[in-house]
Amino acid sequence: METTRLIIVAVGGQGNLLASSVLGEAALLNGVPLRMSEIHGMAQRGGVVESALVFGDAESTIISDGEADLLVGFEPAETLRAINKCNAETTVITNLAPLMPFTVNIGQGVYPDLAELQNLIRAKTAKLIAFNAAKLAEEAGNPLGVNMVLLGALTQTGILPLSAENVKEAMERKTKKAFLDSNLKAFDLGFKAAEQAA
Amino acid sequence: MHKLLTDNPGEQMLLLGNEAIARGAIEAGVAFTSTYPGTPSSEISLQFFQMSQECDLYFEYSTNEKTAFEVAAAAANSNVRSMCMMKHVGLNVAADGLMTLAYIGVKAGMIVLTADDPFMFSSQNEQDNRIYARLAGLPMLEPSSIQDAKDMIPYAFDLSEKLQEPVIFRTTTRINHSSGIVKLGKIKPRVTKGNYTKDPLNHVPVPAVARKLHVKLLKNLDTAQGIAEKSEFNIVEGKGKWGIICNGVSYNYVRDAVTDLDIADSARVLRLGFSHPMPDTLILNFLKACEKVLIVEEGEPVMEEAVKAMAQEEGITLPIKGKGEGLLTRLYEFSPAQVENVIAGYFGVPYEPKEAVDLSDIPEIPQRPPTLCAGCSHRATYHEINKAVEELGVETIYPTDIGCYTLGLLPPLSTADFLVCMGSSAGTAGGFSQVTDKKVIAFIGDSTFFHSGIPGLINGVFNNHNFTLVILDNGITAMTGHQPHPGVDMKQFNMEGYGQVSIEAVVRAIGVPHVAVIKPNKVKKSIEAIKEAINFKGISVIISQEPCVLYAKALKLTKQRPFEVTDKCKNHRDCMNYLACPAFYVWNERIKIDPNLCTGCAVCAQICPENAILPLKKKKVPA
Ligand code: SF4
Numbered sequence: 001m002e003t004t005r006l007i008i009v010a011v012g013g014q015g016n017l018l019a020s021s022v023l024g025e026a027a028l029l030n031g032v033p034l035r036m037s038e039i040h041g042m043a044q045r046g047g048v049v050e051s052a053l054v055f056g057d058a059e060s061t062i063i064s065d066g067e068a069d070l071l072v073g074f075e076p077a078e079t080l081r082a083i084n085k086c087n088a089e090t091t092v093i094t095n096l097a098p099l100m101p102f103t104v105n106i107g108q109g110v111y112p113d114l115a116e117l118q119n120l121i122r123a124k125t126a127k128l129i130a131f132n133a134a135k136l137a138e139e140a141g142n143p144l145g146v147n148m149v150l151l152g153a154l155t156q157t158g159i160l161p162l163s164a165e166n167v168k169e170a171m172e173r174k175t176k177k178a179f180l181d182s183n184l185k186a187f188d189l190g191f192k193a194a195e196q197a198a
Numbered sequence: 199m200h201k202l203l204t205d206n207p208g209e210q211m212l213l214l215g216n217e218a219i220a221r222g223a224i225e226a227g228v229a230f231t232s233t234y235p236g237t238p239s240s241e242i243s244l245q246f247f248q249m250s251q252e253c254d255l256y257f258e259y260s261t262n263e264k265t266a267f268e269v270a271a272a273a274a275n276s277n278v279r280s281m282c283m284m285k286h287v288g289l290n291v292a293a294d295g296l297m298t299l300a301y302i303g304v305k306a307g308m309i310v311l312t313a314d315d316p317f318m319f320s321s322q323n324e325q326d327n328r329i330y331a332r333l334a335g336l337p338m339l340e341p342s343s344i345q346d347a348k349d350m351i352p353y354a355f356d357l358s359e360k361l362q363e364p365v366i367f368r369t370t371t372r373i374n375h376s377s378g379i380v381k382l383g384k385i386k387p388r389v390t391k392g393n394y395t396k397d398p399l400n401h402v403p404v405p406a407v408a409r410k411l412h413v414k415l416l417k418n419l420d421t422a423q424g425i426a427e428k429s430e431f432n433i434v435e436g437k438g439k440w441g442i443i444c445n446g447v448s449y450n451y452v453r454d455a456v457t458d459l460d461i462a463d464s465a466r467v468l469r470l471g472f473s474h475p476m477p478d479t480l481i482l483n484f485l486k487a488c489e490k491v492l493i494v495e496e497g498e499p500v501m502e503e504a505v506k507a508m509a510q511e512e513g514i515t516l517p518i519k520g521k522g523e524g525l526l527t528r529l530y531e532f533s534p535a536q537v538e539n540v541i542a543g544y545f546g547v548p549y550e551p552k553e554a555v556d557l558s559d560i561p562e563i564p565q566r567p568p569t570l571c572a573g574c575s576h577r578a579t580y581h582e583i584n585k586a587v588e589e590l591g592v593e594t595i596y597p598t599d600i601g602c603y604t605l606g607l608l609p610p611l612s613t614a615d616f617l618v619c620m621g622s623s624a625g626t627a628g629g630f631s632q633v634t635d636k637k638v639i640a641f642i643g644d645s646t647f648f649h650s651g652i653p654g655l656i657n658g659v660f661n662n663h664n665f666t667l668v669i670l671d672n673g674i675t676a677m678t679g680h681q682p683h684p685g686v687d688m689k690q691f692n693m694e695g696y697g698q699v700s701i702e703a704v705v706r707a708i709g710v711p712h713v714a715v716i717k718p719n720k721v722k723k724s725i726e727a728i729k730e731a732i733n734f735k736g737i738s739v740i741i742s743q744e745p746c747v748l749y750a751k752a753l754k755l756t757k758q759r760p761f762e763v764t765d766k767c768k769n770h771r772d773c774m775n776y777l778a779c780p781a782f783y784v785w786n787e788r789i790k791i792d793p794n795l796c797t798g799c800a801v802c803a804q805i806c807p808e809n810a811i812l813p814l815k816k817k818k819v820p821a
Pocket residue numbers: 045569570571573574575576602603672676677746747748749
């Protein structure tokens with residue numbers, strides 16, 4: 001089976017690990033071999049969380065520089081920070097709602113310009129799908145559903161060997177019942193946003 | 199029911215490495231488990247903690263790794279299968295016991311799990327604990343995959359019982375924090391009660407006994423080597439004259455490289471899963487089939503040196519390389535591309551790595567280091583220390599310790615100067631105060647105080663040092679994911695059967711002449727108390743008590759109203775400049791407070807010179 005490599009980057013608290021575990025469950029349900037690893041040193045304290053998911057026949061759980069087929073960023077500056085994982089064929093999906101690092105708040109460093117950030121990513125990779133996922137999550141009735149919006153968008157690309165049904169079934173198993181409706185709605189909104197960007 | 203207790207052999211589950219390890223132990227009938235929490239091993243303990251509430255498995259959060267090791271050693275010597283888990287540096291703390299338990303041995307199986315952290319994702323060093331196996335003369339197992347991680351644990355228990363020795367199980371972060379699909383096996387029944395047979399002439403290593411026991415240990419090592427020669431976890435794959443010897447996660451990178459470079463016909467691979475004692479015969483036979491050998495191992499050249507020594511003794515003269523210029527490094531963790539590149543270069547195979555995008559025109563992206571949570575009481579304490587120090591005009595040295603509060607390192611708090619290891623704040627404070635004329639103010643968390651801070655404080659009292667120790671008591675082991683410690687009142691979690699040790703009572707019993715307890719969210723009062731402690735000549739202790747706000751929020755223990763910056767604000771920005779709480783943000787050149795992040799601690803409201811920060815008017819803020 002072909003190998004597909006996905007990197008998800010997020011800021012601690014954005015629900016990256018839940019999104020990865022939904023994809024993992026979907027792969028398990030669908031009989032797709034999967035390995036993944038997560039690096040979340042002090043995620044709860046606002047650091048960066050990175051998950052690497054390798055679908056298909058491979059042993060490694062690390063994705064080397066230039067090896068990602070798909071990069072999904074839950075926060076625009078973090079998407080750009082992870083661009084070293086991409087090559088000219090990579091598809092990139094990013095949320096456009098920034099979360100200011102506190103270093104910027106205390107005057108150390110400047111947050112990148114969002115238009116320039118998109119131009120850079122677009123110029124270097126095969127495709128950029130960029131939209132405000134935070135807004136869509138709110139629209140779906142769960143401001144914390146950015147992860148589910150982006151799950152919808154990444155499923156839409158068809159790059160992963162998983163169908164929308166697979167992922168939704170996995171969401172039913174892995175996410176809290178009380179949030180399921182809003183999560184499914186968030187997923188659909190993300191799916192549509194990616195369609196429109198195509 | 200806890201998912202790891204599922205008794206359905208053959209079922210496939212997506213498991214985190216640490217869950218797979220816990221499952222392996224359950225399948226092996228482990229009955230006694232203990233730990234001191236430390237990333238990347240913490241989730242193993244979490245699984246045991248949860249399962250122990252549902253079945254007769256025993257689990258404890260011990261005071262430190264040495265204690266965790268000792269309780270498990272006693273259980274194993276009473277015929278109860280035991281396992282203790284720790285991060286790599288934790289094994290340094292337990293090493294005193296490890297070295298001699300190797301002489302004494304065990305009755306039932308015992309696993310000592312060390313979770314190494316190459317690249318130091320969450321550690322202060324990246325020591326390679328494979329060397330402990332050699333130092334102690336104990337067998338070591340190292341998984342390469344998540345399935346391995348589960349399967350090797352029952353094997354390790356059986357091995358331990360066969361040899362009557364503890365077995366060291368070594369993982370790296372990429373095993374602990376990777377997930378994969380795991381096929382479950384059968385669960386062995388647990389034996390939770392044992393019996394201890396007195397045997398002082400083998401169990402009390404006075405010199406005459408120890409001399410005899412060392413002979414036994416060496417014999418055991420020979421037996422272990424014989425088993426390693428035939429172990430199912432030491433595998434040779436492929437054919438050809440190029441040899442690759444590897445261990446742990448490196449094996450995955452090697453396999454992917456062999457496939458990608460299409461060299462399966464010319465390369466043979468030896469994976470050592472049972473890595474100490476080394477299977478000499480297996481390795482020598484492997485070498486004899488090769489013309490050229492590459493050793494792929496993260497960390498120290500442990501296998502490389504051993505294999506070179508073996509070859510030398512056998513008079514085998516083929517090139518054997520591992521670490522070095524243009525080859526592999528002792529630093530950090532490997533990446534698959536790095537390993538593939540070295541394999542291709544060493545054996546002269548063409549390799550075109552995937553070309554990463556050009557990074558030259560990417561603007562500098564502001565760093566996002568982890569920071570103390572919004573409303574974290576450590577921020578308040580540190581600010582009060584800074585204020586007190588400023589008002590007294592003293593020059594300071596801040597020894598600190600290991601926990602969330604190490605993040606006081608960052609500006610604007612800047613309250614961390616020196617850190618060596620768990621508990622070093624109190625010990626180093628004594629040294630600094632002896633040889634400098636600066637005011638030494640040391641910081642230690644509650645859990646770390648119990649772990650290894652107490653001896654340093656006793657030392658200060660006995661040797662009449664001159665420092666202030668601030669104990670940041672937030673009622674939990676916060677950084678590793680909120681584990682309890684001896685100071686925690688377990689009844690608040692509806693958990694029966696625990697005692698509780700008061701930090702204040704301990705400090706007073708030690709004879710500290712000046713002790714003050716503060717509530718850090720009361721800024722003025724706290725600053726006054728801190729000034730008094732700083733002015734005290736000799737040892738003074740401040741216990742700063744306030745629950746970890748992240749934990750309190752998770753348990754829904756706080757219902758404080760968020761604050762807002764009102765029109766009275768004159769933009770002095772004291773709040774941002776002194777505290778830099780992550781709930782603040784700048785909007786149109788003004789400071790704002792994110793009501794979803796603000797915990798209502800009111801510390802900023804107390805330092806605002808204009809009293810412009812007030813409780814948010816609206817009653818309820820949407821979550
Ligand atoms: S987890 Fe608790 S102790 Fe750690 S930074 Fe957050 S509030 Fe502070």
